[in-house]
Amino acid sequence: KPGDKEYNDMWIAFLTQFSSHLKEKGWFSKTCIAMDERPLPIMKTVLDLIRKADKEFKVALAGLYYEEIEPELYDYCISTDQVLPKNVIEKRKKQHLVTTYYTYCADCKPNTFTFSDPAEAAWIPLYSIKLGLCGYLRWAYNSWGEDPLRDSRFRQWPAGDTYLVYPGFRSSVRFEKMIEGIQQYEKLQKLREDFKRNKHLIRKVEQCINAFNIQDLAKEGTASSDIKRVISLLNEQ
Numbered sequence: 001k002p003g004d005k006e007y008n009d010m011w012i013a014f015l016t017q018f019s020s021h022l023k024e025k026g027w028f029s030k031t032c033i034a035m036d037e038r039p040l041p042i043m044k045t046v047l048d049l050i051r052k053a054d055k056e057f058k059v060a061l062a063g064l065y066y067e068e069i070e071p072e073l074y075d076y077c078i079s080t081d082q083v084l085p086k087n088v089i090e091k092r093k094k095q096h097l098v099t100t101y102y103t104y105c106a107d108c109k110p111n112t113f114t115f116s117d118p119a120e121a122a123w124i125p126l127y128s129i130k131l132g133l134c135g136y137l138r139w140a141y142n143s144w145g146e147d148p149l150r151d152s153r154f155r156q157w158p159a160g161d162t163y164l165v166y167p168g169f170r171s172s173v174r175f176e177k178m179i180e181g182i183q184q185y186e187k188l189q190k191l192r193e194d195f196k197r198n199k200h201l202i203r204k205v206e207q208c209i210n211a212f213n214i215q216d217l218a219k220e221g222t223a224s225s226d227i228k229r230v231i232s233l234l235n236e237q
Helices: 005-025 041-054 086-094 118-131 173-194 197-211 216-217 222-237
Strands: 032-036 060-062 075-079 097-102 135-137
Touching: 005 041, 005 086, 005 118, 005 216, 032 041, 041 060, 041 222, 086 097, 118 135, 118 173, 118 197, 118 216, 173 197, 197 222
Parallel strands: 032 060, 060 075, 075 097, 097 135
Antiparallel strands: none
16 A cells, blocks of 8 residues: 555655656656546655655646645646636646646536537537636547447446547547547637737637536537537637
């Protein structure tokens, strides 16, 4: 267990040599030691251990928001049921730290299950603008089950949760819709930058973005309506 002598001895030995290897290869600056949905006591213990191996290691976490360790995390990804304070998001932006959000199998909406409204896949990247985050993290791209072309279920998880694309270089409707959402995200950010002195246009962009509310997705057709409104705004320009 984290904190046990055996655990610490093994991981410090590995991380110390791993650090040297990464620096020798020129990869250290783009490497993160990442954790997934770990509780705060374990995170604090492991952070102490990593710092003993090399205090310059970048650390990432996808999970709950922990105020006391936030400054130590280079890449912080929170789940949809968590709230990062706006001042923390702005501070992290100024420090050039990565801050994103993620969906997971317990989320009903938005999501990219095979039974989800395809518009939700486009909605997900755009919601990160509303939150003021760098983007969105999806946990699995091609973690296929036994027969992915015929059955997208995996144990107790919702169908499609473990992959967005299919074997044999096959895409999917939800993956293509996510690409559309990313393209719309980039276009909205470009509008914000290129027309920041055009108060009328910026107001329209902000109104469009601020209309994205995760609670509204419980109503059928909300994701599609939000995406249509973004497309209409972009096509006007």
